[in-house]
Each structure stands twice: as C-alpha cells, then as structure tokens.
Amino acid sequence: MLYQLSYAHHGNSRIVVCPGAEEQAKQRTTDHPNPLALEIKIWHLKPAPSTPKCEKIMGTMIDLDHPEIGFAIGALKEAAQLAQQIQREMAPTALTKEDKSPVTVADFAVQALLGRSLETAFPEDTLVAEEDSATLRGTPQQGIQNQVVESVAHSVPDATLEQVYQWIDRGGKESGHRFWTLDPIDGTKGFLRGNQYVVALALVVKGEVQIGALACPNLGRGSLIIAVRGQGCWRSPLTGLERFEKLRVSACEDPAQARLLRSFEAEHTNVGQMDELMQAIGVSAQPVLMDSQAKYAVLAEGTGDLLFRLLSPTYPDYREKIWDQAAGSLVIEEAGGRITDLDGKPLDFSVGPLLTQNRGVVASNGHLHEAALKALRAH
Numbered sequence: 001m002l003y004q005l006s007y008a009h010h011g012n013s014r015i016v017v018c019p020g021a022e023e024q025a026k027q028r029t030t031d032h033p034n035p036l037a038l039e040i041k042i043w044h045l046k047p048a049p050s051t052p053k054c055e056k057i058m059g060t061m062i063d064l065d066h067p068e069i070g071f072a073i074g075a076l077k078e079a080a081q082l083a084q085q086i087q088r089e090m091a092p093t094a095l096t097k098e099d100k101s102p103v104t105v106a107d108f109a110v111q112a113l114l115g116r117s118l119e120t121a122f123p124e125d126t127l128v129a130e131e132d133s134a135t136l137r138g139t140p141q142q143g144i145q146n147q148v149v150e151s152v153a154h155s156v157p158d159a160t161l162e163q164v165y166q167w168i169d170r171g172g173k174e175s176g177h178r179f180w181t182l183d184p185i186d187g188t189k190g191f192l193r194g195n196q197y198v199v200a201l202a203l204v205v206k207g208e209v210q211i212g213a214l215a216c217p218n219l220g221r222g223s224l225i226i227a228v229r230g231q232g233c234w235r236s237p238l239t240g241l242e243r244f245e246k247l248r249v250s251a252c253e254d255p256a257q258a259r260l261l262r263s264f265e266a267e268h269t270n271v272g273q274m275d276e277l278m279q280a281i282g283v284s285a286q287p288v289l290m291d292s293q294a295k296y297a298v299l300a301e302g303t304g305d306l307l308f309r310l311l312s313p314t315y316p317d318y319r320e321k322i323w324d325q326a327a328g329s330l331v332i333e334e335a336g337g338r339i340t341d342l343d344g345k346p347l348d349f350s351v352g353p354l355l356t357q358n359r360g361v362v363a364s365n366g367h368l369h370e371a372a373l374k375a376l377r378a379h
C-alpha cells in the first residue's frame with residue numbers, strides 16, 4: 001500500500017510523520033525543547049497540498065530528520081549544483097593522473113566542498129575519496145588551482161587555496177570503523193562528453209554501507225537517489241521541491257526481455273566476454289552503454305534489469321574502488337535487487353579503498369542473478 005507521508009519544518013529541525021508512526025512523532029515532539037513550536041501535519045492517504053515548505057513522500061518511510069541522512073541529501077545537492085555550474089561555465093579540460101585517468105576542476109572542487117561540509121557536520125568522520133591534493137599541487141597547467149578555488153568560492157566565498165587542499169585531503173585514504181566514501185565526479189569521461197556522471201557518497205560503518213546516495217544531474221531532469229539500510233531506496237528531483245518516491249527494481253524474469261547495462265568505455269569492461277554471456281543467458285537486445293553509477297540508479301528504478309562490470313583484458317587484475325561501488329550497491333539492494341562480484345561473492349567494503357577480495361561486479365533485479373552467475377562460471 002502507498003502511504004502519504006509528510007514532514008513539517010521548524011527552523012532547521014524537521015520531523016517526519018506518517019500514518020502508523022504517530023506515536024513516534026509524538027515522542028520526537030516531546031523530546032524537542034519547544035514541542036509546541038513544531039507544526040506536525042498528518043495526511044491519511046490523502047494528497048498533501050503542495051506548498052514550497054511541505055515535502056511529500058510516497059511509500060513507507062525514510063527518516064529525513066536523521067542527521068546523517070539530512071547531511072547526505074544536503075551535501076550532495078550542493079555538490080551537484082557546483083558540478084553543473086562548472087560544466088556550464090568552463091571549457092571541458094582534463095588533467096591526466098598517474099594512472100592515465102582524467103581529472104577536472106569539477107572533481108577537485110566538488111571533493112573540496114564535500115570535505116568542508118563533512119568537517120562542519122561530522123568533524124570526527126573521515127572521508128575516503130578519489131582525488132588528492134598532490135595532483136592539483138603538481139599540475140603544470142597554469143591557472144587550474146585558481147579555477148578550483150574560484151569554483152569552491154561559489155559556495156564558500158572566502159575559501160583559500162590552502163583550505164581547498166586541506167578539504168580535498170580530509171581523512172586521506174584512511175578507512176576506519178566509520179567513514180564516508182566519495183567519488184566527486186564518478187564517470188569523469190561522461191562528464192567531459194556531456195553524458196552521464198554522478199556525485200556518489202556513502203557512509204560505511206564496520207564494513208557495511210549504511211547510507212548510499214547518488215546525485216545524477218543528467219538522469220531524467222536530474223535525480224537524487226538515496227538508500228538507507230532498512231529504509232528503502234528513494235528518488236527525489238535534484239532541484240526544486242523535495243518529493244521522495246520509493247524505488248523498486250523491475251520484475252523481469254525473462255532473459256530474452258532483459259535490458260542489459262554496461263560501461264560506455266569499452267576498456268572498463270570486456271566486450272567479447274559480454275557477447276558470450278548475452279548468448280549464454282539468452283539476452284537479445286544490445287546493452288545500453290552508460291557511464292558511472294547512474295547505471296545502478298537505472299537498475300534501482302526498474303528501467304534496466306542486469307549489469308556487468310567485467311574485467312578488461314588489458315587490466316585483468318583491476319580491482320574496484322570503494323567510491324565506485326559503495327553508494328550504488330546499497331541503492332540496488334534497498335530497491336530489492338542483488339549485487340555481487342563475478343564469483344557471486346558479496347562486495348567486501350571492510351578492506352580499504354580497493355575491493356581486494358572481489359573481482360568485477362554483477363548487479364541485477366534479483367530474478368536474473370543466478371542465470372548471470374551460471375553464465376559467468378561457464379564463460
């Protein structure tokens with residue numbers, strides 16, 4: 001059943017209420033220092049009037065009042081806005097990192113902004129993120145550092161270059177008991193081409209992803225996807241009024257009807273093996289090519305059914321990076337799907353920035369997973 005659920009605002013505090021959760025709402029009101037100041041509205045299965053202050057949720061429940069959830073949503077929206085602004089205003093130039101992958105002003109600026117937001121919201125928490133300041137410090141390209149500072153200054157007007165370096169390096173690559181992991185621009189190649197890219201953020205506690213969030217500026221009119229362990233996977237427009245809809249993977253059980261997704265970049269996968277797998281499973285349509293964890297969002301919203309990250313013949317020992325998988329994996333699981341490595345093992349997020357215990361990824365709506373693993377064992 002779909003419930004109409006709503007939450008009220010007072011200053012910075014928000015309180016979530018929904019049918020069946022009145023008791024919890026009353027308890028929270030009691031806990032508030034000034035309960036009467038909180039305006040609580042409950043709509044029982046009736047549409048709530050849409051006013052700019054009233055945000056609506058269809059589905060059961062996500063606790064938007066939870067500090068970490070509120071942080072993930074707010075920080076990602078701000079980050080995505082910055083990425084879009086840089087894309088609109090700057091010529092798409094990329095530096096080349098040591099591993100030959102591209103990095104742009106947007107990667108550094110978004111990571112600095114997120115690092116700063118985290119420092120303010122959760123000063124104890126570390127950030128395991130893709131970029132580091134050494135690449136930015138060492139670039140011979142004139143003016144790149146200034147462009148990054150100017151970009152960050154859209155959100156933090158008095159930001160200095162030294163602060164930007166510090167925010168980028170916040171936490172280094174040290175993962176501990178509890179940390180956030182960020183890919184500031186996942187799919188940098190897609191960002192440069194004007195295709196799909198996402199800002200991906202996840203909270204990992206004791207090796208388990210608790211919150212996974214993807215800001216997808218080019219998916220539909222721009223979507224924010226947030227999954228919370230045990231609370232489902234939700235989508236809201238990236239801009240304008242927050243309106244959360246619960247996501248569910250597709251019900252497709254017939255391999256012949258399956259919509260397959262793969263990386264746009266052929267060298268991030270194994271195209272020959274992909275063809276063999278398609279034949280073995282009985283998938284008839286050609287795969288949809290898409291950059292970044294936007295693929296995981298597409299799977300979660302039920303417009304794709306199956307996804308492979310196969311090992312490229314050029315990099316057979318490639319191991320996935322935690323910021324490329326953590327947010328997307330929870331998005332898929334909380335939408336009812338399944339994600340494993342190519343051997344059928346769960347992804348292990350407890351071992352540091354690289355998923356050294358896993359090879360590649362297969363993700364699906366759940367129904368097609370066993371068929372995919374069976375085909376992988378044979379091919």
Ligand code: AMP
Pocket residue numbers: 101186187188262263264265267268269290291292293312315318321324
């Ligand atoms: P996608 O657009 O799905 O291919 O994902 C983009 C991510 O692929 C980037 O963030 C890179 O970290 C990652 N990547 C880079 N090289 C490889 C590779 N050889 N195999 C798999 N993934 C890669």
Ligand code: MG
Pocket residue numbers: 183185186187323324
């Ligand atoms: Mg990435």
